[in-house]
Amino acid sequence: MANKGKILVVEDEFIVADDLQQMLKKAGYEVCGIASSVQKARKLIQQHQPDWVLIDIILKGDYSGIDLGNELMQQHIPFLYISANTNQRTLEAAKLTRPHGFLVKPFREKDLFIMLDIARYKLQTETNRDEDRKFRKTVDVSPHLNDTGSHTAEILEKIRIVAPADTSVLITGESGTGKELVAKAIHRLSLRSELPMVVVNCAALPVALIETELFGHEKGAFTGAGQRRVGKFEQAHQGTIFLDEVGELSPDAQVKLLRVLQEKEVVRIGGDVPVKIDVRVIAATNRQLEKEVAEGRFRLDLYYRLNVFPIELVPLRDRKRDIPLLADYFLKKYSEKNRAGVEKITENAMRQLISYDWPGNIRELEHLIERHVLLATGKDIPAFDLSSSATAPGVEQTGRLKTMDEMERDHILSALQASKGKVSGAGGAAELLGLPAQTLYSKMKRLGIKQVFK
Numbered sequence: 001m002a003n004k005g006k007i008l009v010v011e012d013e014f015i016v017a018d019d020l021q022q023m024l025k026k027a028g029y030e031v032c033g034i035a036s037s038v039q040k041a042r043k044l045i046q047q048h049q050p051d052w053v054l055i056d057i058i059l060k061g062d063y064s065g066i067d068l069g070n071e072l073m074q075q076h077i078p079f080l081y082i083s084a085n086t087n088q089r090t091l092e093a094a095k096l097t098r099p100h101g102f103l104v105k106p107f108r109e110k111d112l113f114i115m116l117d118i119a120r121y122k123l124q125t126e127t128n129r130d131e132d133r134k135f136r137k138t139v140d141v142s143p144h145l146n147d148t149g150s151h152t153a154e155i156l157e158k159i160r161i162v163a164p165a166d167t168s169v170l171i172t173g174e175s176g177t178g179k180e181l182v183a184k185a186i187h188r189l190s191l192r193s194e195l196p197m198v199v200v201n202c203a204a205l206p207v208a209l210i211e212t213e214l215f216g217h218e219k220g221a222f223t224g225a226g227q228r229r230v231g232k233f234e235q236a237h238q239g240t241i242f243l244d245e246v247g248e249l250s251p252d253a254q255v256k257l258l259r260v261l262q263e264k265e266v267v268r269i270g271g272d273v274p275v276k277i278d279v280r281v282i283a284a285t286n287r288q289l290e291k292e293v294a295e296g297r298f299r300l301d302l303y304y305r306l307n308v309f310p311i312e313l314v315p316l317r318d319r320k321r322d323i324p325l326l327a328d329y330f331l332k333k334y335s336e337k338n339r340a341g342v343e344k345i346t347e348n349a350m351r352q353l354i355s356y357d358w359p360g361n362i363r364e365l366e367h368l369i370e371r372h373v374l375l376a377t378g379k380d381i382p383a384f385d386l387s388s389s390a391t392a393p394g395v396e397q398t399g400r401l402k403t404m405d406e407m408e409r410d411h412i413l414s415a416l417q418a419s420k421g422k423v424s425g426a427g428g429a430a431e432l433l434g435l436p437a438q439t440l441y442s443k444m445k446r447l448g449i450k451q452v453f454k
Ligand SMILES: Nc1ncnc2c1ncn2[C@@H]1O[C@H](COP(=O)(O)OP(=O)(O)OP(=O)(O)O)[C@@H](O)[C@H]1O
Pocket: 140, 141, 145, 152, 173, 174, 175, 176, 177, 178, 179, 180, 181, 182, 286, 362, 363, 366
């Protein structure tokens, strides 16, 4: 019979374990071990890397089968529960760990075989779906990146070089330049691609939570810590951790992070046993970290650890050559996705894109094209409406507040653009702004607005 894969049995009753072993062998599985506790199971999993784990829920020792299920879920190792305990709370807790099956004791041999067959089928369809998604993502980023000489082609080359090397990578660039996309591409092309890339947005986490989030905590470590929690570093074991907005970490969190990177182990909060971790670190920031270091906000030693291989993403306004490539790519993507039949961006419209400043970078370009594909009535996009900027009104990219005059000037210019230069009368800018035409004329004069749009 064909080998259906390696399976580890976690069961503390010897007789039941032995029965299971016989049944599994009969069904074509290779039983790679029997563990009577979660601690032993962890060792055997490391040693044999089973394809499946069959877990009894109630086990002797400090950890239950559900604790192990939790860990396996994070590590993406498929597992099934077997248990005599079917009370609601246990079932609910078990469900949260997303097992591939659950069998109630006592069971017939046939029930076990059916459960395993269903689990294998489910896993196969999941894997197909993942592969499909991965494949789509790969083709999603690559075609337009390959144009030699473009900034994106240079970046792709760097990704290709660094991906298999397992070193830390620091990606810098303004918001929307594609930092996360680059991180994903590095992970996908690395030897760790079969394991997850765990994303941590350091800016989105309150200072008080960041340590629990990164390093996890033991049950009862602090008020409210009802359950043990595995931190992101442990979740990323053997995979990649992506520390987005790393420049936002507090000094305390920076010290802790540095220690984890040096020691290659984490200690959960409230715990004393260090857990070995093997992760590749990719960090990103839209701050200039050198400046943060110089001004004492970011630790130099941590900066050196992270910045082994720097990748700098240039703002879109400084890589104008890439604009047509990206624009055509997004046009095709969204036209196909929405079956919109939009084939082209006219030369005029492309010129508009090239001369625009792109404060929101590639993200802004992508959204703009998506919107215009949806609004298009013909086969091409004749012009873009660039009046709604990606930044919040009144705030420049540098974060400087605009003066009232600057705000007023911008607002009047937008109205004039919308009215195609017409100031007074029906549909004119004065009407749009709810002002008497004379008032608008004098404001324009004061603010130095002479240009009349055609
Ligand atoms: N080279 C590229 N090709 C196609 N799409 C891209 C490219 N670069 C960025 N994008 C798209 O632009 C959007 C923003 O990218 P991403 O989230 O990676 O930027 P970011 O720099 O991480 O932004 P933030 O700093 O705001 O988190 C995404 O939708 C991404 O798919």
